[in-house]
Amino acid sequence: MARTLTVYLAEIGRVGEATALLRGHAEVCGPRLCWELLELASSQLRRGEVAPAKALLTALHGAEDRLDLRDARLRRAFWTRVNRKLGQAHQAEGRMTEAKTLFESLHDAGARDPDLLADIGFVEAGFRTITQVRIEGDEERLHSLRSALERGERWFKEAVSVGRDAAVNAHYALAVLNYLRWTDDRDGKDDAQ
Numbered sequence: 001m002a003r004t005l006t007v008y009l010a011e012i013g014r015v016g017e018a019t020a021l022l023r024g025h026a027e028v029c030g031p032r033l034c035w036e037l038l039e040l041a042s043s044q045l046r047r048g049e050v051a052p053a054k055a056l057l058t059a060l061h062g063a064e065d066r067l068d069l070r071d072a073r074l075r076r077a078f079w080t081r082v083n084r085k086l087g088q089a090h091q092a093e094g095r096m097t098e099a100k101t102l103f104e105s106l107h108d109a110g111a112r113d114p115d116l117l118a119d120i121g122f123v124e125a126g127f128r129t130i131t132q133v134r135i136e137g138d139e140e141r142l143h144s145l146r147s148a149l150e151r152g153e154r155w156f157k158e159a160v161s162v163g164r165d166a167a168v169n170a171h172y173a174l175a176v177l178n179y180l181r182w183t184d185d186r187d188g189k190d191d192a193q
Contacts, residue, residue: 034060037056037059050089053085054089083105092128092129096126100124103119115166117162118169118170120152126148133172146180146181153177160174
């Protein structure tokens, strides 16, 4: 009952009540509830609903010592994802230092997920979300975009080398960067280019 109520409250936007239930019942509700709330928070982040997602992720983060995930691989995957999503929430709020700290702590702990590496690249570049990486605007904006992407290039390349086809966000960032370099470098020299 508590599991169903917690998810329902979170889904209808009553995150305060949902997180209060989670804090009080994480060990009773178990891993299934926590995975459901993690998926809900991930969906909220994708929709730009940062505040409720961050509240859920913070509550999940605080339940780590009470949640019994016996399988070591499952536990590592779960907490890596919680921390990565919490980092994305910080990033979406413009709190780049906090996001970078979380992402780099995961990287330093051995996480080599291509999406995590791309996240570090986007933070290095100063982007709150991937949606800010668009080829539009005047020449000055495009030059700023290129400069920003160059700051994250090392991480994007590492993501591609680790994840190959799975590194979709890194491939996108590098494609935009390469296009911007191509357009900057041609300077009208070759109309066919």
